Amino acid sequence: MTTETIVKAFKFRLRPNRSQRRMLAACLSDHCDLYNAALEERRTAWSASRVPVRYTQQSAQLKAIRHDDSGGQGRWSFSSQQATLRRLNRAFEAFFRRIRGGQEPGYPRFRSRHRFDSVTWPKDGDGCKWIDGDSASDGISRVRLQGVGTVRVHRHRSIEGIVKTITVKREGPKWFLVLACETDAPGEQPKTGRATGIDMGVTHFATTADGEHIANIAPLKTNEGRLARAQRDLARYPKNRKREDRSTRHWQAARKVAKLHRKIAAQRRDYAHKTANALIERFDVIAVEKLNITGMTKAPAPRPDPERPGVWLPNGANAKAGLNKRILDAAWGQFIDILTVKAAWAGREVIAVDPRNTSRTCTECGHCDPDNRDREDFHCTACGYNDHADRVGAVNIASRAGLVLDGDGRPSTSEAPQL
Ligand SMILES: [Zn+2]
Structure with missing residues (x-):
């Protein structure tokens, strides 16, 4: 058996001192300037003569840019700058892909210094160095970053594998370190002889084919309520007010919203991991809904009533519609992604199927009718x-x-056709 390797990310708080904090901010803003300058070059060349500028051409200019130190670019790592140019390159590749796919292209945009929040060093030891606390005499983990110094890291758990890339991230007022480590994939798990389908719902996060409900996360509800209040609070301030004109209270309101968003995202991710682990432990094959990710951001269009001007007909917007639906779709999409990856590691299978009419078709007689369903109750007409x-x-x-399905209505792999 060949051992596959996987990349795992470990995220830790950075504990920079005051001057390191300043240098980290300068590092981000210089990389942002580089990103924008490279974007400017591509735009100008394209609009002047329809000439595409390539990554290799931009990377070749780095030496001169670093040598002319007036912009301070020479302070940072050559490799992290290359990584930033590659990031721009990826944005352009995605842009061209969208054009080819006939989608709305969305030309890559200039980035604000306030929104440019991460820099990656593509190789440990090249302009950066991870120093694990386990091999340090004082037991404290640190990271050495060119131009910034040696910054303390709060390594709250051990890392696994070999550090490949190092990323510094700013989240609000906090700084983080993300280590992407290459490690052996967890091996296949013993077969259970069981399979299931899962239905993603509104009341329950998901339901399995044997009727077991996986609840929505309770703490999420609390934070979502808090978020709604924080957003109402923030909405009292004018939206387009310049940063320098914002009052302290305006800032506080904005920070609160951002913080809650991060908290909710973390809770949701954590829950998705736990739920996926539990399912993989119990089932060899898991069938899921294929989510319509591109259609998911569109709310149902309003339908005017042709008989009565100014009156709108119901547009099929039900409990699942609107913003709530979008949030749920995003959560489910993330969950299915995580489930799929974990399943592959464990030698399990995830099959995505078209979910159309799955909750209105009778499992006994096959009769399909929207009236079969009344909220949580299914009653075949x-x-x-x-x-x-x-x-x-x-x-x-x-x-x-x-x-x-076997006698209890449970799908079982032993009877399933070869998949
Ligand atoms: Zn029926």
Whole structure:
């Protein structure tokens, strides 16, 4: 068996002193300037003569830019600057990909210094050095960054594998270090002989084909309430007010919103990991809904009533519609991504199927009717079958993935066709 390697990210708080803090900010803003200058060059060349500028051409100019030290660019690592140019290159590649795909292109934009929040050193030992506390005489972990100095790191857990890339991130007033480490993939897990489908819902985060509900995260609700209040608070201030004109209270309100967003994102990620682990432990094959990610940001269009001007017909916007739906879609998308990756490591399988009509089709007689479902209750209008609507969805998702149900209505891999 060949051992596969995977990349794991470890994120730690940085503890810079006052002067290091200043240098970290300067490092970000100089990399931001470099990014914008390189973007400017590409734009000008393109609009003047339709000549695309390539990464290699821009990278070749770095030496001269660093030598002419008037901008202070010579202070930083050559490699982190290259990484920044490559980041711009990726933005352009995505832009060209969107054009080819006939999507709205969205030309890469200039970045504000306030929004340019990370710099990556692509190779440990090249303009940066990770010093693990385990091998330090005082037990304190540090990172040496060219132009910044040796910064203390709060390494709250041990890292695994070999450090490949080092990234410094600013999140609000805090600084973080992200180490991308290469490590052996966890091996395959023993087979369980079981499979399931899962239905993603509003009341419950998900429901399995044997009718088990996976609850939504409770602490998230609290923070979402807090976020809604913080956003209302922030909305009292004019939106386009210049940064320098904002009052202290305005700043406080903005910071509070940003902080809650980060907190919620972290909780959601953590929950997705835990839920995915629990499912993978129990099932060999897991069928999920294929999420329509591109369509997901569009709310249903309002429909005017042709009979009565000024009156709008229901547009199919139900409990799942609107902003709530978008937030849930994003959470589910992230969950399915995490589940898929973890499943691959563990030798499990995730099958994504078209979820259309899965919660309105009878699992007993196959009758498909929107009236079969009334919120949580499924009641077949043809054969009278009763069940929880989410479980019906999960069973249909499982059978669409080719998983066969056993006597209890549980899909089982032993009876399933070869997948
Ligand atoms: Zn039926």
